Amino acid sequence: MRFAVFLPPQAANGRVPVLYYLAGLTCSEETFMIKAGAQRVAAELGLAIVAPDTSPRGVPLPGDSDNWDFGVGAGFYLDATEIPWSRHYRMYSYVTRELPALIAADFSVDTNRQGIFGHSMGGHGALTIALKHPDRYRSVSAFAPISAPMQCPWGQKAFTGYLGSNRDSWRAYDASELIRGLKTVAGRPPLLVDQGLADPFLQQQLLPECLEQFCIESGYPLTLRRHAGYDHGYYFISTFIEDHLRHHARTLQAW
Secondary structure, three states, rough: OEEEEEEEHHHOOOOEEEEEEOOOOOOOOOOOHHHHOOOHHHHHOOEEEEEOOOOOOOOOOOOOOOOOEEOEEOOOOOOOOOOOHHHHOOOHHHHHHHHHHHHHHHHOOOEEEEEEEOHHHHHHHHHHHHHHHHHHHEEEEEEEEOOOOOOOOHHHHHHHHHHOOOOHHHHHHOOHHHHHHOOOOOOOOOEEEEEOOOOOOHHHHHHHHHHHHHHHHHHOEEEEEEEEEOOOOHHHHHHHHHHHHHHHHHHHHHO
């Protein structure tokens, strides 16, 4: 697995807060670092950024490159249970355990001040991971996340292939379902979500209204901002990346 790391100048003098960024379908560890324009503000705020790849590579499996929304570049940040994917496609464990341990050992980051965010498939991953580990990820945000993957074609395709046909096993990787199942929201980090209204995937795949509905019902703190004229691409992300970095910094620097 490959990953990219940005360290702010403050890391030369001590450990700094760290943000994990999860990219979307077809992307790699390079995409965010090249396109988002995050480094200037991250340097000002003293935030490290870690961006992993979006799937295993170099382990060819039958059909892993047949579709752009499943297999290579489309790991969906879950631990696959179906053969042949279950041996290598364990992105959830990689992002939550293996990668943070490596980063903490080799880079000047503060593991007590970690946040997570992402885009599209990566927004889905960031939300589900943060919801399951509120003690570990102190801040969370997302750009155009797949908010209810159990209800959209991308999610149904990925979950069937990686997890099998038992829909009960899918719920652990659906942010809307996780929020609906919470017994309490006390002490959990607020969610910041930005969504472009000219996004071609908005109606069929992203379904932010599901996330919004369950947040309202559970009392989960959510700021969902809808932006006219913005689509699904990195011009959208680069426009609002500063807001997200400052959102994370306010929480992480308070610890």
